[in-house]
Amino acid sequence: MALSLPHTLQALLFAAGEPMPKKRVLSLLEIPADMLDAAVAELREHLSNTGLALIEANDELELRTDPEASAIVEKLRQSELSRDLGKAGLEALAIILYQDGATRGDVDWVRGVNSTAAIRSLLMRGLVERSTDTADKRRARYTATVDALAHLGISRKEELPNYAEVKAALTSRHAANVEAEPELPAAEPTSV
Numbered sequence: 001m002a003l004s005l006p007h008t009l010q011a012l013l014f015a016a017g018e019p020m021p022k023k024r025v026l027s028l029l030e031i032p033a034d035m036l037d038a039a040v041a042e043l044r045e046h047l048s049n050t051g052l053a054l055i056e057a058n059d060e061l062e063l064r065t066d067p068e069a070s071a072i073v074e075k076l077r078q079s080e081l082s083r084d085l086g087k088a089g090l091e092a093l094a095i096i097l098y099q100d101g102a103t104r105g106d107v108d109w110v111r112g113v114n115s116t117a118a119i120r121s122l123l124m125r126g127l128v129e130r131s132t133d134t135a136d137k138r139r140a141r142y143t144a145t146v147d148a149l150a151h152l153g154i155s156r157k158e159e160l161p162n163y164a165e166v167k168a169a170l171t172s173r174h175a176a177n178v179e180a181e182p183e184l185p186a187a188e189p190t191s192v
Helices: 005-016 022-029 033-047 067-082 086-098 104-111 116-124 146-152 163-180
Strands: 052-057 060-065 128-132 140-144
Touching (some): 005 022, 005 033, 033 052, 060 067, 104 140, 116 140
């Protein structure tokens, strides 16, 4: 049984875990704008009183928790913040620091596992900040904050152990990986 368009949209936004440009949603769902508008309206109605909300800001869509659930969500965040960063969080932070910023894919590639939860924890703690990746505007790029340096007890990232060597190794390994990737054929243009 195939999912309805509003439920497919819900699954897409849930999987993204961050705001998605409407143009990207249209492209992925391969639908016209009027169908997306109808699916957004239906999904918004479906989500009422479920603890989730569909946020529409500018030209982006995002699935978030309902503001009425803010007390319990805040309680969850406080409990997460009271725990140590853990190995995964420290690894992700180190990769971001040694690479002068990284996408989630970069962190996943170095760690060899999905790093979504680790990066989320770093964002919640204010140790990294998210911005648009200049190389590919569809991706987010994470950079360490001043708080991250203070958390580690250093005043600049160059004070990290073996900074120059590790940075050089990561850079050369990344370059070798890019060279080894096969060139993909250009995508066919789609009309929206």
